[in-house]
Amino acid sequence: MGLLTNLKDSISRVTDGLFAADEPKRIGIYGPPNAGKTTLANRIARDWTGDAVGPESHIPHETRRARRKENVEIERNGRKVTIDIVDTPGVTTKVDYKEFLDHDMEKDDAIRRSREATEGVAEAMHWLREDVDGVIYVLDSTTDPFTQVNTMLIGIIESQDLPALILANKTDLPGSDVQQIANAFPQHETIPLSALEGENMDEVYTKIAEYFG
């Protein structure tokens, strides 16, 4: 974190900006574990490329390595936006293998999964620092958004001046409370959706094109 690093970042951002029209922007899908990030990434990828990004699971930390789906072309209102989708591991401050034991997992497997999840968080934070041009921040609208992780990540994103779209996912579930998320981050626009059911995806794509186009 020296002067040289800051200089490097500045230069790389300027050069990135020069070629912005040609290169697709990397959009990182961030959020806490089990918010539905991979489900959203798969939804977007399937809708526009026909392929999936990665396996989905109700077990937390299913995604333990960032996965990238490149050249996803989203067409909205006669305008094409090409992005690279980066599905990142759920970010958390604590990883404990015991939470996996509840999902019929052997202890050794749970410990390994815990270790890989920790590596995934480190990788996600690295991507946020180095490799994303914008962020789709996915939250489970049935849970309290006022968490240390959410506050910290949103703060980092803001400090980087990255364009950010906040999605209140899982609106298909009974306990969903989109307004609570909107209240938590009033400085950002909050879009409700159900990635699993495909509800309100049109608005999501419109906003993606608007924010990252």
Place this chain on the structure above:
Amino acid sequence: MPHQCTTCGRTFPDGSKEMLSGCPDCGGNKFQFKPAGETIDADETTDAGETTDAGETTDAGETTDESAGSVTDTPDSESPRPDSQPPEAQTPNAQAQESKTPDAQKTDSEHIRDRTQEDIAQASARSDVVSPDELDQASRDVESDSPTGSDPDSSGDPEGPRPDIDDLRDELNEQFESIRIVSPGKYELNLMELYDRQEYIISLQEDGRYVIEMPDAWGISDE
């Protein structure tokens, strides 16, 4: 002849006042006392106690000759008081140094011997300095002795690796505080540290080690 001039040998009867101002013949002021009737015994005891007495009387610069446990020392001098004093009480010095019965001398010598030994030990403890070599040797002896001598250590062998792993874990946590390994499978992450660091963890090993990607100076690592 209870009193005899040590210079000329003139004798004086007990209680004589002639010697109070020195020997009338030679002017000497050193006399030895020989109680009447104990002359022979005194000689015998003198022989017996001579070595001890001799050592002590030399402090006063006196000569003892063959005679006795009673050396009169009156250098400056009050002359002895033959009439009133028993042999033991002639002068303060004599009293302190020589007027001992054989038993008293014996016990005294034992005291002296004990004290001497104690003094030697204490003196060496106070004055001697242990050399570094001796210290190293002593510590090696303790280390080499302890595994065989103490059960806790031998029973601690199976647990030997554990402290090492814990130490390693602590060391890693200090070095890379962005991820704290609480226990196997349990981690605490400092997100800001992870974000701020240029390098990032690629993989954590089960033994607490980790692999990091070092940042390239100008972003060539993107390729």
